[in-house]
Amino acid sequence: MVKAVVLGAAGGIGQPLSLLLKANPLVTELGLYDIVNTPGVAADLSHISTPAKVEGYLPANDGLQKALTGASIVVIPAGVPRKPGINAGIVKDLATGIAKYAPEAFVLVISNPVNSTVPIVAEVFKKHNKYNPKRLFGVTTLDVTRASTFVAEILGDLSLSKEVVVPVVGGHSGVTIVPLLSQSSHPLPSGFAKESYEALVNRIQFGGDEVVKAKDGAGSATLSMAYAGAEFASKVLRAVKGEKGIIAPSYVSAEADTTGSAALAKELGKELSFFSSNVELGTEGVTKIIPLGKLTEAETALVKAALPELSTNIDKGVNFVSEAYKPQL
Numbered sequence: 001m002v003k004a005v006v007l008g009a010a011g012g013i014g015q016p017l018s019l020l021l022k023a024n025p026l027v028t029e030l031g032l033y034d035i036v037n038t039p040g041v042a043a044d045l046s047h048i049s050t051p052a053k054v055e056g057y058l059p060a061n062d063g064l065q066k067a068l069t070g071a072s073i074v075v076i077p078a079g080v081p082r083k084p085g086i087n088a089g090i091v092k093d094l095a096t097g098i099a100k101y102a103p104e105a106f107v108l109v110i111s112n113p114v115n116s117t118v119p120i121v122a123e124v125f126k127k128h129n130k131y132n133p134k135r136l137f138g139v140t141t142l143d144v145t146r147a148s149t150f151v152a153e154i155l156g157d158l159s160l161s162k163e164v165v166v167p168v169v170g171g172h173s174g175v176t177i178v179p180l181l182s183q184s185s186h187p188l189p190s191g192f193a194k195e196s197y198e199a200l201v202n203r204i205q206f207g208g209d210e211v212v213k214a215k216d217g218a219g220s221a222t223l224s225m226a227y228a229g230a231e232f233a234s235k236v237l238r239a240v241k242g243e244k245g246i247i248a249p250s251y252v253s254a255e256a257d258t259t260g261s262a263a264l265a266k267e268l269g270k271e272l273s274f275f276s277s278n279v280e281l282g283t284e285g286v287t288k289i290i291p292l293g294k295l296t297e298a299e300t301a302l303v304k305a306a307l308p309e310l311s312t313n314i315d316k317g318v319n320f321v322s323e324a325y326k327p328q329l
């Protein structure tokens with residue numbers, strides 16, 4: 001039995017993500033929680049002829065507790081797009097609920113800024129003595145999805161986009177997003193110009209802005225994010241079921257695999273408590289953090305440029321929780 005729970009299920013990401021999870025045959029129960037509209041979303045999805053039993057919950061009548069009880073996997077797209085301060089508080093409160101009612105669940109954080117919200121969840125779990133770093137993931141899959149799509153476009157064959165694999169490492173905002181295009185399963189055309197390479201990197205790093213602009217004030221990336229979140233959730237569920245050799249980039253704690261993260265820190269020349277790199281998934285969550293491997297000069301420069309911001313973002317998340325838990329005078 002696999003109960004998947006979406007926190008923020010009525011939102012722009014939450015609704016299509018819930019639809020995709022309802023369509024996933026590995027999911028047998030789907031709990032939808034939001035501060036508004038989940039009964040309607042749940043009623044609508046419940047008519048779809050797939051195995052998952054769907055329930056919608058609101059905050060009243062212990063809705064969060066009921067939604068989370070028995071959860072195997074919790075995905076969090078709750079929040080307000082591009083409002084990092086508000087999201088920090090929302091994620092802290094939801095993480096408190098998970099620590100209380102679903103401490104064993106795999107937790108996938110979508111709410112931005114992921115570079116800080118994942119450390120927030122970790123710190124809240126630590127406060128409740130429920131932290132398992134192997135089970136906490138920042139979802140960076142949208143960067144990976146964009147990289148695959150844009151490389152396939154450059155190769156002139158969109159049908160390749162499902163097969164193109166580009167590791168995207170670092171973090172999940174702007175310059176902290178580092179695509180390792182030299183390691184793409186499908187190399188860029190020979191003689192690909194330096195300016196074109198830089199434009200491609202920039203497009204992957206700031207793909208979200210492209211969508212915000214096109215939506216003209218009416219939202220940010222929701223459908224592509226829902227797709228990416230559902231893809232990553234599906235990988236976690238397949239690995240938990242016993243499928244071997246599933247590797248995907250994700251923003252995880254160095255504590256999830258101390259050997260792998262030590263090798264990674266050596267490459268980076270810096271120890272960071274969170275970093276996105278390829279991770280191998282298994283029945284317990286993260287089984288291995290995979291170091292970056294050989295980088296080009298340009299990629300080394302991108303990694304170097306990402307580190308200071310990433311470090312600041314992590315500290316922000318950690319400090320947010322320690323401030324919140326400070327005794328009130």
Ligand SMILES: NC(=O)c1ccc[n+]([C@@H]2O[C@H](COP(=O)([O-])OP(=O)(O)OC[C@H]3O[C@@H](n4cnc5c(N)ncnc54)[C@H](O)[C@@H]3O)[C@@H](O)[C@H]2O)c1
Pocket residue numbers: 007008009010011012013014033034035036077078079080081082083087090093094109110111112113114139140142143172219220221222225
């Ligand atoms: N990781 C990524 O790649 C990525 C990509 C795009 C957006 N995002 C982030 O995802 C989040 C959601 O984006 P969206 O476009 O779906 O926004 P949205 O405003 O359409 O939806 C957010 C939902 O969260 C709900 N919500 C707010 N507070 C809540 C709480 N305390 N408990 C439960 N639900 C709550 C809202 O009611 C709303 O339904 C934002 O933080 C956004 O920045 C992440």
